[in-house]
Amino acid sequence: MTTRTRTQAGELSATAARHLLLHMTPNGSLGPEGEDLLVVQRGEGPYVDDADGRRYIDGLSGLYCCQLGYSYGPEFAEAAERQLRELCYSPLWTGSAHPVAIELAERLSRIAPVDIEHTFFSSGGAEAVEAAWKMARRYHALRGEPGRTKAIARRGAYHGLTIGALSLTDDPGLTEPYGPPAIETRFVSNTNRLGLAPEFADDEVYTAWLLSELEAAILAEGPETIAMLIAEPVQNRGGCITPPLGYWQGLRALADRYGFLLVADEVITAFGRLGEWFGGDRYGARPDMVTVAKGITAGYAPLGATLVGTKVTEVINRPGAVLNHGYTFAGHPLSAAIALRNLEIMERDRILENVRALQDDLAHHMAALKDLPIVGDVRGTGFFYSCELVGDLDGGGFSDSARKELVADLIPRRLREAGLLARVYNRSAPLVQIAPALISDGAVLDRIAAILADTLAEASARL
Numbered sequence: 001m002t003t004r005t006r007t008q009a010g011e012l013s014a015t016a017a018r019h020l021l022l023h024m025t026p027n028g029s030l031g032p033e034g035e036d037l038l039v040v041q042r043g044e045g046p047y048v049d050d051a052d053g054r055r056y057i058d059g060l061s062g063l064y065c066c067q068l069g070y071s072y073g074p075e076f077a078e079a080a081e082r083q084l085r086e087l088c089y090s091p092l093w094t095g096s097a098h099p100v101a102i103e104l105a106e107r108l109s110r111i112a113p114v115d116i117e118h119t120f121f122s123s124g125g126a127e128a129v130e131a132a133w134k135m136a137r138r139y140h141a142l143r144g145e146p147g148r149t150k151a152i153a154r155r156g157a158y159h160g161l162t163i164g165a166l167s168l169t170d171d172p173g174l175t176e177p178y179g180p181p182a183i184e185t186r187f188v189s190n191t192n193r194l195g196l197a198p199e200f201a202d203d204e205v206y207t208a209w210l211l212s213e214l215e216a217a218i219l220a221e222g223p224e225t226i227a228m229l230i231a232e233p234v235q236n237r238g239g240c241i242t243p244p245l246g247y248w249q250g251l252r253a254l255a256d257r258y259g260f261l262l263v264a265d266e267v268i269t270a271f272g273r274l275g276e277w278f279g280g281d282r283y284g285a286r287p288d289m290v291t292v293a294k295g296i297t298a299g300y301a302p303l304g305a306t307l308v309g310t311k312v313t314e315v316i317n318r319p320g321a322v323l324n325h326g327y328t329f330a331g332h333p334l335s336a337a338i339a340l341r342n343l344e345i346m347e348r349d350r351i352l353e354n355v356r357a358l359q360d361d362l363a364h365h366m367a368a369l370k371d372l373p374i375v376g377d378v379r380g381t382g383f384f385y386s387c388e389l390v391g392d393l394d395g396g397g398f399s400d401s402a403r404k405e406l407v408a409d410l411i412p413r414r415l416r417e418a419g420l421l422a423r424v425y426n427r428s429a430p431l432v433q434i435a436p437a438l439i440s441d442g443a444v445l446d447r448i449a450a451i452l453a454d455t456l457a458e459a460s461a462r463l
């Protein structure tokens with residue numbers, strides 16, 4: 001057996017294989033003779049460098065969170081140091097709070113969707129989703145409807161991997177190993193119209209169809225059993241699936257008609273990803289609760305939050321009603337200080353305006369990819385796009401060999417070689433997805449589009 005000469009990244013990969021369990025990774029396939037990991041060591045602007053000094057455009061903003069890229073460290077370090085010198089920790093628990101969480105909650109209420117005034121902090125997205133679920137249950141129970149025990153979610157959605165949040169996901173690969181779901185959930189269609197009949201190209205027709213399917217599901221389950229519906233303004237997992245016109249207004253109308261709560265999961269879409277503070281603002285969404293995480297701190301610290309509307313707080317805040325849910329590190333002073341500084345920077349440096357100014361150019365570049373034979377659909381908005389890939393089989397599927405050669409190997413390898421980190425999703429419908437840092441300028445976006453075009457052209461030629 002030959003021994004490989006290891007680079008620094010290689011050495012770190014080998015140590016990782018011995019001691020670190022990666023998330024959503026076949027850890028058992030990593031090892032001294034296995035593939036080297038991507039070991040990201042430092043960042044600058046929209047770029048990251050690996051441990052061997054190789055530079056990439058971070059086309060995924062870490063994991064959809066580094067809205068500001070990587071050069072704001074000194075400003076955040078100053079905010080963090082100030083906070084840690086004053087107060088390292090204090091809980092938001094049993095009648096105790098700290099100023100920076102209070103200030104952040106007040107600040108969020110100023111940008112939140114209409115009728116949302118309160119924030120319940122957590123440490124990340126899945127916790128925010130579970131808090132929304134518990135608050136929905138408390139809301140209904142306090143109103144004398146404890147029988148509202150079910151959720152409605154959309155196929156293909158992802159709301160986190162803790163046992164409660166996982167119940168809202170319909171991917172058997174993720175759910176089945178863990179037994180029956182903690183939350184009884186009914187799944188309805190997402191808003192992906194690829195492959196549907198031509199009449200669904202019309203927004204009015206498609207929205208009407210989606211809402212009537214949803215209403216039928218509500219009636220079949222029994223409206224009095226539904227606690228909440230959760231949906232992302234643009235669904236990430238199936239590939240940046242945007243809603244048709246009127247969809248969010250229709251969800252609001254059905255929630256009001258049948259008495260369940262409407263939750264917008266904005267863990268990815270909030271804080272500028274779609275050019276607005278909240279992605280739902282783009283679609284006229286009027287949710288009762290909003291879950292956020294990721295971009296709230298631009299990735300400089302962990303934090304999640306459930307933003308809660310007055311309709312809900314008027315009930316769950318009734319005198320004597322205890323909100324019996326919480327997390328030790330929710331709204332940690334360090335994270336809250338970083339989130340506040342992030343919001344200040346986003347305003348000062350006109351980050352939403354940058355997305356709004358460049359989104360049409362990006363849309364144009366991405367639409368051009370549709371001409372490539374391997375690209376079946378291009379979806380997205382703001383700084384958030386996916387190409388759904390079609391393969392060599394009739395009907396657009398991939399043969400096992402083409403999937404292996406192109407989706408599992410060539411496309412991710414070429415993107416990496418060309419210096420772009422993007423998501424290549426190799427499940428049911430393969431995707432290539434980008435979510436660049438919101439500080440990216442036109443030249444960075446042009447470069448991302450050019451790398452995607454070259455890579456997908458080469459893959460098309462091999463189909």
Ligand SMILES: Cc1ncc(COP(=O)(O)O)c(C=O)c1O
Nearest residue numbers: 124125126158159160265267293
């Ligand atoms: C829409 C959505 N909700 C919830 C989550 C879970 O967030 P976290 O990984 O912080 O628990 C994610 C994570 O990607 C997400 O995309």
